[in-house]
Amino acid sequence: MDEIVKQAMSRWPNVPNCFGWLALDRRGQWRMRNEFAQQHGLSGDPIRHEALVAFITRNYTHDANGAWYFQNGPQRVFVSLMYAPWIARLHQGAFTTSTGKPFTPNACFADEHGNVVLAGQVDGVEGADGMQAALLHDHDLDAFSTMSDWHGEACGAALGVFHYNGQAIDIEPITEAEVPRRFGFVRTPAAA
Numbered sequence: 001m002d003e004i005v006k007q008a009m010s011r012w013p014n015v016p017n018c019f020g021w022l023a024l025d026r027r028g029q030w031r032m033r034n035e036f037a038q039q040h041g042l043s044g045d046p047i048r049h050e051a052l053v054a055f056i057t058r059n060y061t062h063d064a065n066g067a068w069y070f071q072n073g074p075q076r077v078f079v080s081l082m083y084a085p086w087i088a089r090l091h092q093g094a095f096t097t098s099t100g101k102p103f104t105p106n107a108c109f110a111d112e113h114g115n116v117v118l119a120g121q122v123d124g125v126e127g128a129d130g131m132q133a134a135l136l137h138d139h140d141l142d143a144f145s146t147m148s149d150w151h152g153e154a155c156g157a158a159l160g161v162f163h164y165n166g167q168a169i170d171i172e173p174i175t176e177a178e179v180p181r182r183f184g185f186v187r188t189p190a191a192a
Helices: 003-011 037-038 051-056 138-146 177-182
Strands: 018-024 031-033 061-062 068-072 075-080 086-091 094-097 102-108 116-122 132-136 146-152 160-164 167-173
Touching: 003 018, 018 068, 051 061, 086 102, 086 138, 094 116, 102 132, 102 160, 132 177, 138 146
Parallel strands: 018 075, 086 132, 102 167
Antiparallel strands: 018 031, 061 068, 068 075, 086 094, 094 102, 102 116, 116 132, 146 160, 160 167
16 A cells, blocks of 8 residues: 555544445456446446556555455545456466456356356455455456366366366356355445
8 A cells, every 4th residue: 555545544534435436347447437327337437547547556455344445545435346356367378467466366267147257366465265356357268268178068066177377277157146255345335
C-alpha cells in the first residue's frame, strides 16, 4: 500500500466507505460506474488513465469478509467483481494477474458456461486457505486448451487434466454461483 495512503488513513480514520462505483470486469479492466450504470446493471466506463489504474492496482486488497476494495486515501472504495477478484493471463507458459502479479495455479475448474477458474497463489496476497480464485481471460482459452487433455464424454469427477509446470492438475466442475463461496470472496459488497 502506498505510504501516502497510510498517512491519509491515520489522519482521517472515519471517512465513509464507497460502494458500487468501481468494478473489475471479466477481462481485468477497472470500470467507473456512475449512478445510471449502477441502477441499470451496466458495467460502466473503462478507466484508461494509466496513473489511476496503477494507483488502484497498488492499493487493491480485501477485508476479513472477502470484500475487495482499493484504499483511496482514507476511503475504502469497494469493488463490484464481475466474476472473481483476479483475472489470470497466460503468456509463454506463465500466469500473471491482470494487475501484473505472478500467479501460481494449483487447482483448476470449469463452470457451466465454459469459464476456466484457476485457484492458487497470487504473489504477495493472502486469502482463504492461501488460495485465490482467478478467472482465466477469454483470450487465453486457446493456449489453455493446448495445455489440457479433455475427457469428453467420460463420466467422473474430473473433466480433464491441465498440464502446467510439470504437474497434472485435474479440471474439476464448478458452478459460477459456487465460486465466491468456495474461495471466500464477495462479488457485490454492500454497506452493512
